[in-house]
Amino acid sequence: MSNISRRQMIAGVGGVIVGGAVATALPAIAAPSNFAVTPEWIPHKVDPKIGERFGYDGYYHKGYGCCYGAFYAIVGQMAEKHGAPYKDFPFHMMEVGKSGISNWATICGALLGAASAFALFYGRKERKAMVDELFRWYEQTAFPIYKPTSDIVVNKEIPTSVSHSVLCHVSVSRWSYTTGIPAKSKVRSERCGRLTADVSRKAIEILNAKIDGKFEGLYGKQDSVKYCESCHGKGKESPIAKGKQDCTPCHSGSEATENKFKDHP
Secondary structure, three states, X not given: OOOOOHHHHHHHHHHXXXXXXXXXXXXXXXXXXXXXXXXXXXXOOOOHHHHHXXXXXXXXXXXXXXXXXXXXXXXXXXXHHHOOOHHHOOHHHHHHHOOOOOOOOOEOHHHHHXXXXXXXXXXXXXXXXXXXXXXXXXXXXXXXXXXXXXXXXXXXXOOOEEOOOOEHHXXXXXXXXXXXXXXXOXXXXXXXXXXXXXXXXXXXXXXXXXXXXXXXXXXXXXXXXXXXXXXXXOOOOOOXXXXXXXXXXXXOOOHHHOOOOOOOO
16 A cells, blocks of 8 residues: 555545546556445436425534535435445535535535535536536526425525526625525525525436436526627637626626725715
């Protein structure tokens, strides 16, 4: 073992974790190891209706939040039905995605959890379209949709809003601005719990379609992205932009995107 470099070790372990994909694709350079052979990480279809409830309950489980909830809605279902290796995943680590990664309000944690579940089974080229579909759907959908019928933490109607962004900061702030409900409130938390259920269900529908060989993306590139890429995309006059998310929330010149550090009331 002492003759194996750290990089070789990581490559070897990575091959085991991702269904043996690395070791299978590159047998000539795969590092030898003394690790026991484990069952392959192959995707199984799961129930979207059960998944949305798992997502909601997972959101509130020990306060782990959105990323954990969405991830468990997918991989947790596989674990409860199929056992190893899914049950051996350290699910608690997904708590890191709560509130846009440790309260930094970057990517919506529910999206991070779902995309992470996709990544357990599919490499970048295969999952790209799956992530694109989920994220673009999220930008354009009024949340929350899900209405739990039992064991409801905040039992009231939750108003909706469309975020036009995959960022937790924008998604929550726009919802709070639209509804007048504080971002740090139990009602807002309930909104995110139900949103986690919605993302879980949609992600499962995408995953199931992928497994069946029937996945087709319905959401194309946003008009704002097409417009901005005409100048700022690869090979264009000013190729400085990176990313796929809707450009409008941050670059539209709206009241919300004006300079708030100058003459702010």
